[in-house]
Amino acid sequence: MSTTSAPAPVTIETPEYRDVWVYLQRDGDSLSSDSRELIAAGRRVGDKLKQQVVGVILGYQLRDIPQQAVEWGADRVIAVDDPALGDYFSLRIVDTLDYLVRERKPYSFLFLSTEQGKDLAPRLAYREKTGLATDNIQLEVDDYFSPAAKATYKNLVIQIRPDFGTRVARIYTPRNRPQMSTVRPGNFEPLSRDPGRKGTVESVMLPNRSKTYSAVVKEIRELPKPTVNLKDAQVVISLGMGILRDKTGKVHDPREAYQLALKLKRAIEQKEGLRVEIGASRALIYADLKELEGLISRENQVGQTGTTVGPQVYIALGISGALQHRVGMSRSKKIVAVNLDPNAPIFQVAHYPVVEDVYDFLPEMIARVEGGTGAT
Numbered sequence: 001m002s003t004t005s006a007p008a009p010v011t012i013e014t015p016e017y018r019d020v021w022v023y024l025q026r027d028g029d030s031l032s033s034d035s036r037e038l039i040a041a042g043r044r045v046g047d048k049l050k051q052q053v054v055g056v057i058l059g060y061q062l063r064d065i066p067q068q069a070v071e072w073g074a075d076r077v078i079a080v081d082d083p084a085l086g087d088y089f090s091l092r093i094v095d096t097l098d099y100l101v102r103e104r105k106p107y108s109f110l111f112l113s114t115e116q117g118k119d120l121a122p123r124l125a126y127r128e129k130t131g132l133a134t135d136n137i138q139l140e141v142d143d144y145f146s147p148a149a150k151a152t153y154k155n156l157v158i159q160i161r162p163d164f165g166t167r168v169a170r171i172y173t174p175r176n177r178p179q180m181s182t183v184r185p186g187n188f189e190p191l192s193r194d195p196g197r198k199g200t201v202e203s204v205m206l207p208n209r210s211k212t213y214s215a216v217v218k219e220i221r222e223l224p225k226p227t228v229n230l231k232d233a234q235v236v237i238s239l240g241m242g243i244l245r246d247k248t249g250k251v252h253d254p255r256e257a258y259q260l261a262l263k264l265k266r267a268i269e270q271k272e273g274l275r276v277e278i279g280a281s282r283a284l285i286y287a288d289l290k291e292l293e294g295l296i297s298r299e300n301q302v303g304q305t306g307t308t309v310g311p312q313v314y315i316a317l318g319i320s321g322a323l324q325h326r327v328g329m330s331r332s333k334k335i336v337a338v339n340l341d342p343n344a345p346i347f348q349v350a351h352y353p354v355v356e357d358v359y360d361f362l363p364e365m366i367a368r369v370e371g372g373t374g375a376t
Contacts, residue, residue, distance in 0.1 A: 013154045014107070017177040020046040021106040023097075024057040024069055024077075025116060031068045034112050036190035039073040041139055041183050042110055043191060048141035049155055051107060052076055056100065058093055060086035070199030073191040077199065082206040087217045088116070094123045099207040101128055106178045108157050110139075113182040125180045131173030132180045133159035135304065137187045137327055144172050157181070162304050162327050186231065186308025186331065228299040230277050230307040235268055235315070236329070237261045238279035238302055241287065242318020247340055247357035254284075255291050260362040261317065267369040274312070281319045282306060303328035317358045321346025 022042040024035040039053060046053040052075035057066055059081065066077040080096055097120070101109065109124070111117035113135050125132035138160040145152045153174040159181045163169035173179050230236060243257035258278070265276040279302040284292075302309055304324035310331035317338050319325060326349055329335070337350035338361045347353040354361060 010150070011152045011154060012174075014177055017105045017107040019052045019054050019076075019106050019108075020049065021054045021056050021109045021178070022074070023109070023111045023117065023120065024055045024065075025112065025114070026057070026059055026062070026065055029063055029065065031065050031072060033190070034114060034185040035069070036072045037185055037188045038110055038112055038183055039069065040188040040191050042108075043073050044188070045108060045110075045139050045141060045157055046075075049107065049157075054078060054106065056097070058085050058096060060084075066201040070201065071193050071195055071197050073197075075199050077201045078204055079201060080204050080206055082209065084206055084209060087220060089213075089215075089217050090119050090123065091213050091215060092211075094120060094127065095208060095211065096206060097124050098127045100204070101178060109178040109180045111180070111182045113184045117182050121180060121182050128176070128178065128180075130176035130178060130180055132182070133161065133171035133173060134182045136161045136171075136181050136183050137304075139181065139183070144174055146172075146174060149175075162323050167323070184304070184308055186310060186328070189331075226299050228277055228297075229275075230279055230300070230302060230309050232275060233277035233309065233311050234274040235265075235272075235276040235313045236279045236302065236309050236311045236332070237265055237276065237315045237317065238281065238319060238329070239284055239296070239317050240281040240319030241283045242320070242339055243284075243358055244318075246359050252359065253291060254289055255295070257317065257358060257362070258292060258295050260359075260366065264315075264362060264366050264369065267366055271369055271372060279307075279309070281325055282322075316346050316350070317362070319346055320344045321348070 020042045022038045025032045042053040055069040055074040055077040057079050060083050062079055062081045066079040069077045111121040121132055136159045140158040141155055142158055143152055143154050144156045156174055157179045159171040161169055239257055239261060243254050244252060246252050261278050265278060268274055268276050278300060280296050280300040282301055282303050285298060285301045304327050306328060308328045312333045314329050314332035315336045321344055330349060335350045336352045337346040338354045338356055338358050339346060342355045
């Protein structure tokens, strides 16, 4: 009687695919600050893979923006500069990226988790019949064994993002190339700019320039600029659901907490000369409290689905600290957390955990700042 042994595990490598591509965006005549972070993310992956980081930028009158990408850490830049790319039109952009990917076979392709990145990356992933992991906060490189395929995939880009509840998910997309990801701004520190850094800028003609589309851009309207700039703030004072009650359990008008936070903001700006903004937890935003109407909006939201911040000081007032919120403020240099619950998750990341009533803490801190005792 003969027996059939199970097939031995195999090792899968894809040497025909090379380099880590990053899709770059402009901000006027400069490389966007988010794109500088994306180059740093690509650099992390590229160095581990021993592959080059290639910036890809499309637009019109790019001027020296491609060279700026080299100075911020890219090894090479592919630039497509054409009047047909003067207005943002996703179908033509995806056509161009599809052409470049099929011709050059990148190993990995990273996009920003911005409105533009969220528009382009899924379209391109569908074209390339590859996977897409979105809203990543970290990237690693390692081998991955698939029990189902009985195969080890070498040098896989492992994509890490927050999951439901308090979990962090590790996303594996082993079978197809390029591996595609979107990266949340605010989770990678840009590299230092080096004006003397050497790299290659390659100008590429727009493919299929004569192609016509059933959809056309008829009008472009610029949205109003946000009134809250959390990303560039040096101090962020954030409010959570804990402001709705005091230490006795009595219901409190949240407008009082907001006014106290505003008073603290003005005191720090006046005494310390720092840029200060007021933030809020997702729970407080979505509570949609009429008392805070016109005071707190989506622009104030800190967290995975809001803005990722990295200020010198982050002051969390009455915030329990769900994972999504902690992800959004974990790069803060110093974290002050004030909460009545000594077991609040926010205390796991706080440098200065304060178990106290927000309504007792804020007046004292304001007095200290106004008195010049160096509270910040």
